[in-house]
Amino acid sequence: MTTTSPQGRSELLRPDGSPVRVLVVDDELSITDLLSMALRYEGWRIRSAGDGQGAIQTAREFRPDAVVLDMMLPDMDGLTVLGRLRRELPDVPVLFLTAKDAVEDRIAGLTAGGDDYVTKPFSLEEVVARLRGLIRRSGAADRRSDSVLVVGDLTLDEDSHEVSRAGQGIHLTATEFELLRFLMRNPRRVLSKAQILDRVWSYDFGGQANVVELYISYLRRKIDAGHEPMIHTRRGAGYLIKPAAS
Amino acid sequence: MTTTSPQGRSELLRPDGSPVRVLVVDDELSITDLLSMALRYEGWRIRSAGDGQGAIQTAREFRPDAVVLDMMLPDMDGLTVLGRLRRELPDVPVLFLTAKDAVEDRIAGLTAGGDDYVTKPFSLEEVVARLRGLIRRSGAADRRSDSVLVVGDLTLDEDSHEVSRAGQGIHLTATEFELLRFLMRNPRRVLSKAQILDRVWSYDFGGQANVVELYISYLRRKIDAGHEPMIHTRRGAGYLIKPAAS
DNA sequence: TGCATTTCTCAGGGAAATCACAGATAGGAG
């Protein structure tokens, strides 16, 4: 089920109304911390584990609705962990974390059962979006929840990656798409450049902070051109998106 | 009965609305795991067994609507298992898994009764498609569910393997056909190259990921040539198919 | 066996996306 909180954020809930539970497994503490924080912010209940052994144990008693699993663990192979997890929780969807250069290697079969993966270094938006997709499709959350974000006459479909304003289709690049998704998931809320950088760009991004300005500029050309602007600058604070009407 | 979920995936259900039940029998754990995962994603209820003995027992109490049966089991011959299965469940359709070099005659005789087979290594699309066909024809699912996929003016018949666009017949090779089927079973949804590789190519495929690009290229020549394109690239995300109109 | 078809690898070319840099522009304080 999808509810809308007073702040306008929509939360994914389980059919009985309780929060979604997610288990995060990674041996790097900085990663589990980063992910736990971001996923808690989504309103989800989070547990984390640093190795395969702990993952199995925690899964057994925590019974998560989804698992984020690093394929590179100190004590056992990712596939072994996966196998044991499946024995405990046959239907739980798994989001794999994998090194970029390992993709060719043995991702084979990983996405076959409806699972998914992201490569390190990832952006938090990407992880959150894919987790939401997995949970939605697994049926742990209400299936009727859909994948379309709407703000005013602007719509963004997370499945088809289609964006349109006033019925007019708009082509966005991957980064533009993620930025707009982040804005639209937080309508009427000012997002600082630092927040945007942290969510939309990879955690190891080392570039100039003004990429955010640049991409806001790109978005405006595509979204706001010829319309009442929806993307607004709050000088010294950040950016926000809101319906043109108000 | 065939229902269409909000995401556009169609599910095969039994006449009373309950999910279809499938029993998977194979002694290799990696195979039962892979199949269980993929078939659960189809919305079916899955049980698995690792030998003939377990297969019979599970069949007795699970009463599946279809069985996936490896012909090479540790404890007894495939034909023996089949015989005992038939005693328990006279009408259940069986999908045989067999090594490529297995005696064709023997299998040919078996499939005369409406059963079917695939050779190892198989692709998941193939297994799913054949199972759907068996279940549909057995009457466990509503018979009115048909086997023709339609997206815009493009049609694909899963039974006859005929494909046509705007009434014009198109010849596709086996791989092209499976790729197009996978796309058409997920219209308007972006499918990553990894997903495509995992579903359409055999589970032991160890080659370059750019076969997907290559086959997309082949498909475009045959499907989109001289028409408004239906196959679209989402750079950095994957591919999707949708009606030309929108 | 020999031919035709299909599948796949490899590599070059090209287009698109990302980003740094820097000059232009606009908001706001005084």
Next chain:
DNA sequence: CTCCTATCTGTGATTTCCCTGAGAAATGCA
């Protein structure tokens, strides 16, 4: 009004991703 600073955006370098031709290898079929 002027200056300072934050923000915007044009240009182009670099990288990444995708497409496709050519041919090798595998497969199927007569």
